[in-house]
Amino acid sequence: MTTSAATLRLVRPALADVPLRGPGAPVALDASQAAVVDRVAAGADPAVLVLGAPGSGRTTVVLESVVAAIEAGLAPEDVLVLAASRRAAADLRDRVSARLRRTSGRALVQTAPAAAFAVLRARASALGEPAPTLVSGAEQDLLLGELLAGHAEGDGVDLGWPAHIPADAWTLRAFRDELRDLLMRAAERGLTPADLADLGVAHDRPAWVSAARLYEEYLDVNELRASTPDVGARFDPAVVVDEAARALLAWDDDVPGVPRPRWRLVVVDDHQESTAATARLLRVLADDGARLLLVGDPDVAVQTFRGASPALVARASVLGRGPGELGATTLVLDATWRHGPVLRDVVTRITERVGASGAVAHRRATLPARSTGTRASRSCRAPRRRRPSSRTPCAARTSRTASPGRTWRSSPAPACTSPRCAGRCRRPRCLSACSAATSRSVRNRPYALCSTRCAWPWAPRR
Template identity: 45%
Template sequence: MVILRRAPAQRVAEVCLDESQQRAVDSTAAVLRILGGPGTGKSTLAVELVVHTVSKGARPDECLVVAATRAAAGVLRQRVTTRLGGTSTLPLARTWQALGFGILRAEAALRGDPAPRLLNGPEQDAILRDLLAGHASGDAPAPEWPASVRDALTTRGFRNELRDLLMRAVEHGQGPEDLHRLGRELGRPEWVAAARVLREYDEVTSLSRHGSYDPAWVLTAAADVLEDVPSALARLHESLRFVVVDDAQEMTSAAARLLRVIARGGTRIVLIGDPDSAVQTFRGADPRFLASGWEDLGSAPGAGRETVVLDRGHRLPEAVAAVANRVTRRIGALGGGEQRRFTTLGAAGQVDVALLRSVAQETSHIAAVLRRAHLVEGMPWTDMAVVVRGSARAASLRRTLAQAGVPVTAASAETPVRDEVAVRPLLALLEEAVAVARDPGHVVDPVRVADLVLSPIGGSDAVGLRRLRRLLRQEELGGGGGRSSDELLSDLVRDPLWAGRLGGTGRPAARIAAA
């Protein structure tokens, strides 16, 4: 657990580059690699490189910053546009998928073909769900799944893992036959079964969704077009002369292949990142490209390449940077670890370590530190942050801090809409309503009823739910019945009049019943 408190800082109106950043801006290498540790100004430098290139005569539309995520691309797009002080006809910052999709769309328009479309995560999940449901019902022959995963075939978690496996196979250019062969050779029966699902997935998407690309395949398809059609690569080179890749450690093998093809057209490439900071490896990111694979970019290996290491930190306090340096010296480095050796220009800072006996003590200590900083030192709540290891721990800590009077705002996460807290109850309610409409005798799962009563739709809490269960049980026993509280809950949400007669205690269930 790490508690961060922001040190007072002076804001400057203009961007001032340090010596290492200025060396990067002044470089004329055809392929430039910039390595930097945390807080050394990598993203700021990505923006300034575009500004410098435009100042030398390039049009803004000829420059592009590629980011790993949509959120990062949005921030960089706004920063570049603000620094340039003008507008452009094309986005100045995009994700890899957006870049690949733009290439495919432009070529389709020239050929007069229908515009392609990008399959999103929910659409992929729906296709896999239908395929697995067809296997379970016997409508289609099922793959021979190993016993270790059979119980999970109907769960959303299994579909997510299956989708990740299929997308990683596609990114590495492995078709159904290749995945089947690898499963046999490496003794992975689940890969053998997944190869059959991949074949069916390709058939379904090609027939029912012609011209559609999933995020993993779109980069491979774009690279294929540029390699197979030399005029397409020439057109891209004419319109795109400068590419900056921010967070290059997050590149997948498909993105690396697309970048190699683009570099062959003569486009200048700048890679910015830190091999230590890769966080998308579970989605196929491979930081080895930034560490060593970048050397084969361009037409002549070894020509026109340069590496600049940022040696000044602008964000980490001196004490925090010193602790980080002592820790990282004991950890193996990918590519030599040059980016780890930098001096910080931040404030002195302070680092404290507390060893506590339990989670409860840890939470109390964190709350005390934050409240002391706010009440005694006068530090605004917005200048503090608590970093935890997992989302489950973050949720429990957030509740505890709120009870201790510490206002907490959770960082937004990129989660599917169906998994949002406000959406899950709506989907569950709709599913149960459809089931009841199809079968009037349908019994609603008591666990789902309890979740709905506790949801924002029902508006109850744990105490209110227990009170409702006791009231239902008392009425049942008073009338000579013997149904359990679970059975009574299931019947209650099917009868709005009954729920309405229970007064305030039954009001949450009445709202569910009415809905």
């Protein structure tokens, strides 16, 4: 704020500065990242799926794509970014605001339930109804706790818990958490208490039958709380996304003349954490004209206990109307920026044990050029030494078996220093992901591929 004798001028404080270092700092995009951003800015693809290993810059691509799309002409209000958690949404929201240096009429980065709830609130307002309520996890826990405590004191009907769930367990927080997860997964799939009980009988899970009885009570209490005219509808987080999808589909009939919430670009970071309900909402938004950018890595899903379905990542590239099918063009990020060679090696070893859920191309990501020398020597577990020059005989430096006098083919060639490589590695350097370099089963095959993750053929033996 500045003052003078005659005038008083209010000056808006500057938006948060773009950090110069660390997460959020602008980076020079690599070729695979730039390809995504250019495609999104061009706006020709109805849907783009980006696969990227951990630290490959998926969130960076989301950020830069949003900035590029807005610079190419979209209004910030036309863009919706869905993040996997409230914390991730808040972090990305700050980064986007810092890059755009402008504000938006509605929150640009949200979780899927928050975006869905905003749709339902807009609908209630258009209909002149009281604002709805999003039931929080803490509130759900309280309600279930009250119901269970009542049953522990002998109130109401006997829920008939199986013998291995004694009454003492009902009061435990961990038990309520498990129960809440079960009920919310049922809600997400549109199962009524009767459906859940039927599934319990069909699959011989008596606990599901008991939980179904409690679910019925839970729904009754929720309905009761919303039954006075001054209170709006109450939505569990597990159903709010589907409710919003339904509200959007029926919008023109329910609230004619009121424009429906609409976005021209919808971006999902960490699509591996999306639920089936989020996929249904994306389908409705895409049918309404939104372009989609879905970014994810099915190997690193952590919210499956909350209904995340990592298989949706691979399905997004399928053209069709089935669950999660969005006909997306697939692009792959091919370098990992966050991890050094050791961590990358660990990630590679772990992910190769994770069952593939349809998408594996991102597992081939390598470290950017500046760190490959370290990576090569460490991943080969050979002592670090000066790299041989391009004309250095292989046998002299790295191999026990290759004939003296052989030279490295590529120039300049940071040679593989693994004693096991024996000079057969045609790639100028050892790949951390190249399990064949150490695998007995394929090591001696003349033309075998290193592995599915490393498409470089071995050189023929000479």
